[in-house]
Amino acid sequence: MKSLNLKKSRKFKSKEFYWNKRVEYFLLPFRFHRINDVKEVIVNEVGDFLIVPIGTASQIVGREINKNNPIYRDLLSNFFISEKPIPDLVDVLATRYRTKKSFLNDFTSLHIFVTTLRCNHSCHYCQVSRVSENRVDFDISFENLNAGIDHMFRSPSESITMEFQGGEPLLAFDKVQYAVERALELNESFKKEITFVVCTNATVFSDEIIQFCKEYNIIISTSLDGPEFLHNANRPKSGAKSYDLVINGINQIRNDLGSESVSALMTTTSLSLDYPIEIIENYIENGFSNIFLRPISPYGFALKNSKKNNYETEKYLEFYKTGLNFILELNKNGHFFVEDYTTVILKKMLTPFPVNYVDLQSPAGMINNVVVFNYDGYVYATDESRMLAENKDFTFRLGHVKDNYNTLFYGEKAKFLSQFWSNESLAGCADCGFQTYCGADPVFHYASQGDFEGYRPNSDFCRKNMEIIRYLFELIESDGSELLPIFYSWVNNKPRF
Numbered sequence: 001m002k003s004l005n006l007k008k009s010r011k012f013k014s015k016e017f018y019w020n021k022r023v024e025y026f027l028l029p030f031r032f033h034r035i036n037d038v039k040e041v042i043v044n045e046v047g048d049f050l051i052v053p054i055g056t057a058s059q060i061v062g063r064e065i066n067k068n069n070p071i072y073r074d075l076l077s078n079f080f081i082s083e084k085p086i087p088d089l090v091d092v093l094a095t096r097y098r099t100k101k102s103f104l105n106d107f108t109s110l111h112i113f114v115t116t117l118r119c120n121h122s123c124h125y126c127q128v129s130r131v132s133e134n135r136v137d138f139d140i141s142f143e144n145l146n147a148g149i150d151h152m153f154r155s156p157s158e159s160i161t162m163e164f165q166g167g168e169p170l171l172a173f174d175k176v177q178y179a180v181e182r183a184l185e186l187n188e189s190f191k192k193e194i195t196f197v198v199c200t201n202a203t204v205f206s207d208e209i210i211q212f213c214k215e216y217n218i219i220i221s222t223s224l225d226g227p228e229f230l231h232n233a234n235r236p237k238s239g240a241k242s243y244d245l246v247i248n249g250i251n252q253i254r255n256d257l258g259s260e261s262v263s264a265l266m267t268t269t270s271l272s273l274d275y276p277i278e279i280i281e282n283y284i285e286n287g288f289s290n291i292f293l294r295p296i297s298p299y300g301f302a303l304k305n306s307k308k309n310n311y312e313t314e315k316y317l318e319f320y321k322t323g324l325n326f327i328l329e330l331n332k333n334g335h336f337f338v339e340d341y342t343t344v345i346l347k348k349m350l351t352p353f354p355v356n357y358v359d360l361q362s363p364a365g366m367i368n369n370v371v372v373f374n375y376d377g378y379v380y381a382t383d384e385s386r387m388l389a390e391n392k393d394f395t396f397r398l399g400h401v402k403d404n405y406n407t408l409f410y411g412e413k414a415k416f417l418s419q420f421w422s423n424e425s426l427a428g429c430a431d432c433g434f435q436t437y438c439g440a441d442p443v444f445h446y447a448s449q450g451d452f453e454g455y456r457p458n459s460d461f462c463r464k465n466m467e468i469i470r471y472l473f474e475l476i477e478s479d480g481s482e483l484l485p486i487f488y489s490w491v492n493n494k495p496r497f
Contacts, residue, residue: 203245
């Protein structure tokens with residue numbers, strides 16, 4: 001009898017029992033995060049945000065916002081609440097959500113070919129196991145190169161990027177030359193839009209290489225870590241000053257190929273942390289209008305030089321904020337100069353469009369956006385994952401280039417990794433106020449924490465991104481009238497003046 005009474009007490013009551021008589025609006029999905037002692041930001045599913053007084057999110061959920069409240073219409077028009085269970089404009093919201101995720105439509109677009117591990121530098125933060133210049137047995141074979149190119153053209157993407165990395169890829173220039181020419185030959189049938197990029201230290205150019213890059217509109221991406229003393233310390237080269245060589249290489253590319261044909265990337269080491277302004281000024285002196293204040297990555301040789309490369313995330317964030325504030329002052333004074341990582345986040349905050357930066361994508365860019373064909377013929381989910389392989393960790397190896405396309409891109413390894421590449425389903429990310437602006441990076445968390453999903457309270461990935469995003473909201477809240485025009489000029493890549 002007691003059992004029967006217990007069952008009756010657990011019977012679901014009618015919906016009227018749960019109906020809140022105060023309900024005048026319905027909640028749509030949104031998240032929130034405190035940005036300082038007095039303000040919080042609420043963010044909906046497509047990244048629209050409102051900066052509001054602390055406690056507003058609680059009031060919204062408690063149905064305490066009445067129609068006379070000035071914020072009511074903002075909440076309604078920005079899809080935080082609805083006056084109907086299903087909003088009249090739900091199709092608009094769905095379209096915007098699809099747009100945010102449209103980077104998935106074309107699948108893999110970036111194809112990285114590691115032509116060689118040979119290198120003429122000995123950078124202490126190098127993420128891979130470089131070898132000496134004469135070790136040609138560490139060059140990719142023509143057979144594996146052909147197989148990788150064939151896979152590249154099987155991608156459904158109409159626009160593809162073929163990027164050559166190393167080592168120093170131009171030490172195997174014959175492979176770069178062959179790959180470009182064969183890709184263009186095949187493209188006579190496929191009709192894809194192809195972009196060619198060579199990631200080089202810019203110290204091995206010859207007239208033949210320069211002419212080839214000019215003929216095929218190849219973009220050059222190089223490394224510049226700042227002033228001479230800093231660059232030479234970070235990127236030593238036996239018998240020469242690497243700074244002089246890279247500056248000469250940059251100038252040569254600009255003169256022969258045009259200023260838009262070369263970009264530079266810096267890496268923040270422990271030595272760099274004291275010189276954010278000097279690094280930015282050096283980029284300006286060398287004719288650049290942008291910089292990526294990039295932190296060091298926890299892969300490869302970088303981990304073996306802890307004194308030079310291991311620093312707390314808080315120190316990097318101080319470096320970043322000092323640099324960003326200096327750049328913002330430059331822009332306020334009429335000098336158009338862009339911080340690239342900030343711009344990626346701003347595009348997610350201020351526009352309805354997706355970004356192609358793989359670290360801030362969800363689902364993650366691995367396989368969905370990028371794949372790596374290594375010099376030895378093995379295929380990896382990301383550039384960082386092939387770096388783990390150089391330390392004998394093959395967790396993210398998808399297979400061999402001679403495997404069929406479906407085995408590599410839709411096989412058991414890809415299915416396994418897919419469990420961890422969407423931040424919408426990760427603990428600590430699913431309810432994060434900044435989820436829409438962030439990404440999922442299983443490789444980073446596996447490398448740094450030994451776990452594919454990662455433990456968010458101790459994650460450097462989370463600490464870095466959450467603080468940068470919070471700081472950007474704080475800047476907008478405190479000085480939006482002056483800063484938003486600057487931010488929009490970065491997003492649109494158009495100077496205000």
